[in-house]
Amino acid sequence: MKPNLKAMTKPELKSYLLEHRNDIEAFEALMDKVNSEPDQKFYPPEEASNLSKLLERSPTQQTQ
Incomplete structure (x- = not known):
């Protein structure tokens, strides 16, 4: 029997997907x-080389 996917949290879905x-x-x-x-923030592929710098920035800095 398949689990209720809509009731699962994001981490639960990620774990389920790793197995399925x-x-x-x-x-x-x-x-x-x-x-x-x-408030999703997406970065273009060109910024992949700067990923570590982007991850270190605080959320308030990212919106500026």
Whole structure:
């Protein structure tokens, strides 16, 4: 029997997906949770080399 994916938390879904890598429905449930989070910040591929610097910045600095 499949678990209730909509009731699972993000960490629970991540863990479930590690064990069920081909479960498209679980992946979509995780993406729905990620996309519903407010104040998401996405970085273009060109900034990948600066990733460590970006991660060290505080959230208030990232919005400036």
